[in-house]
Amino acid sequence: MNRERMAKEARTWLEAEIITQEQYQQILQRYPEQKTKPVLLTFAAIFIGLGFLTFIASNWDLLDNVVRLIIILVAMASFYTAGERVYTKSSNIVGNSLLVVAVLIFGSGIFLTGQMYHVSSFSALPFLIWSLAAFAVYVMFQNVIMFGLVMTIVTAGQLYSAMTYQAFYPWLGALLVLGGSYALYRHRHQAFALIVTVSYVVQSVVWTFSESSAYYWLIVLLLLLYAVSVWLENERVARPMRSGSVTAIAFTAVIQVFALEDGFSAPALEDTYVFFLVWLGIMAGVLVKLWKQNRLFRGVDLFLFVPVFLLPWAGAASLMLLFLYALGWLLIGYQQENSQRVTKGTLAFVVSTFIAYIHFAWDFLDKSVFFFVGGVLLFGISYVLERKRRSVQRGGDER
């Protein structure tokens, strides 16, 4: 609950004389005022930086190359200097946004020198140099916005590599893993974890489609992210990773529903041995770890990671996985009386149902049978759950 709502609520308790003035103050102190996030300033900085980048990309002929280079150098040096001064002397937020501009100008400087001499590189090397410079600045000032900028450059570079060279650039992948580990070690904070997760998912997709011969390796990469989230003890860091990998694999499952149906030629079994071996290894590790942590119920997430592409009805099997995931969380949510988990299950269920409905590979009669059976099952389950809940309430005398 946020401070404002809490304050309002506590005020009514105070007026009703449920709590004393002293207790009111104590309650408020438990909800520290959140620092305002410098959203506008950051956007301002990004806009100025993008101005420089697009100015260079326009290759405006009226200005000589040397003049342009001098403009870039002077602007970069001034923004860095001003940024450092302001950061240490007056305002972290303003200083940081000046530094963001400076880092973006350095990037446009890299592209300018390439453009001046018509150099086309063989790889995303310019982005590596750019992101290393940004990372050095991040190490100096240690804040989430600069880290976000580093990972944005890394991720953009990887996408650029995919589009321009149809290749995954391993050094940017390495910077994500090493730089991300370093940052998460320094700051056990969810914003950092979220940034790392997004870049990891994007780079996994790039790797899968430009380097690996088969789409299903994406399952292993996302499972690996899930495994990392299980191993990390810190929930603030683990949670974004878990949600990120589950969201990405759910998307993959939805795509599988449609893509694995018509015209998909399943790979030969012997080509997939390595994949299944790796998959099984990680899966077993995750399950054992969850069991040791007494959180085996989380295993419901793992339904989504089951590879179904070898089955004859792979698309429908993938849809079943989505339903198993949804039903799993619904059941757990009701059983633990955890409304968040019920909501998650409900949402997944609605989405899965919608996909089942629009899935064109079935005839209407098949669909009709499917929905009838599903509906009857759900009535049955809800009856059992409701009876159980009532018996718990009566017997346990909890509320």
Add this chain to the structure above:
Amino acid sequence: MKRLAFYFIVLLQILFLIGVALSYSAVERWGETIRLKTAPVDPHDPFYGEYVTLNYDIEQLSESHWEGADPEQGSTVYVELQQEDEFWQVKRASGNTFEPREGAVILKGMLRHSDRNRGTYWVDYGMNRFYVEEGTGEQFEERQSPLIVEVGIAPWGQKRILSVETQE
């Protein structure tokens, strides 16, 4: 101390940009100039802007050019060029460095693709883009005629496009 380190990082970035610019501009002064034939098309890059793609005759090599072991795709290769009439043509190529013959130059490139059955190899020299002001690339494309590219090659191996002209 920390402040010093910061300004060191900034200085590195400035020196990097100046260094890249200076080394390429030095190619024109101290390098040898060669002329090559190409045909243009005109795409975009989100960071570098509009450019004209140049496809060189010297990019396509045949089996007879290679000396030593067959290089792998994606590896660095060295190609020797020598002047024939107006233009420079491929003489030999190898996966290892070698001394050029009298009057010849060595271009460093990457083996992009090889077709062993047909005995053809495509080498990427990293000179396929000629950046132009936005909105001007189409002029090159419309001309249809081959382009002549002047390339400068420095003694230390760095190379760059000096000029692009249409053939008279």
